[in-house]
Amino acid sequence: MNSKKKVQDKVRGAKLKSEIKKKIEQGRKKIVQAERWIKDEKNQKKIMAKIGQLKKKVKEEEKKAVSYAQENPARALAIATGIGVLAGALLASLRRKK
Numbered sequence: 001m002n003s004k005k006k007v008q009d010k011v012r013g014a015k016l017k018s019e020i021k022k023k024i025e026q027g028r029k030k031i032v033q034a035e036r037w038i039k040d041e042k043n044q045k046k047i048m049a050k051i052g053q054l055k056k057k058v059k060e061e062e063k064k065a066v067s068y069a070q071e072n073p074a075r076a077l078a079i080a081t082g083i084g085v086l087a088g089a090l091l092a093s094l095r096r097k098k
Helices: 002-039 041-071 073-097
Strands: none
Touching: 002 041, 041 073
16 A cells, blocks of 8 residues: 555656646746747837836825825824834845845
């Protein structure tokens, strides 16, 4: 019975390995497709238009943030401090994992 289990594990391992290879190959194909899509001039125009829209939105949000900070300086400072602490903790945890 022990040898039967080993054979089954080998078969499962081979199936998993095959499935993983297939998924990796599919991922590579998707990356190539995305690269082709990005390099196409028509799509570059769409991408640049979208970037322009996003830049406008970011500028609007920056204005809102500045306005909020001027109206509520204590809260804005607390929020910024919290964000800084979280960013520092995230950076520290990432450095430890390397």
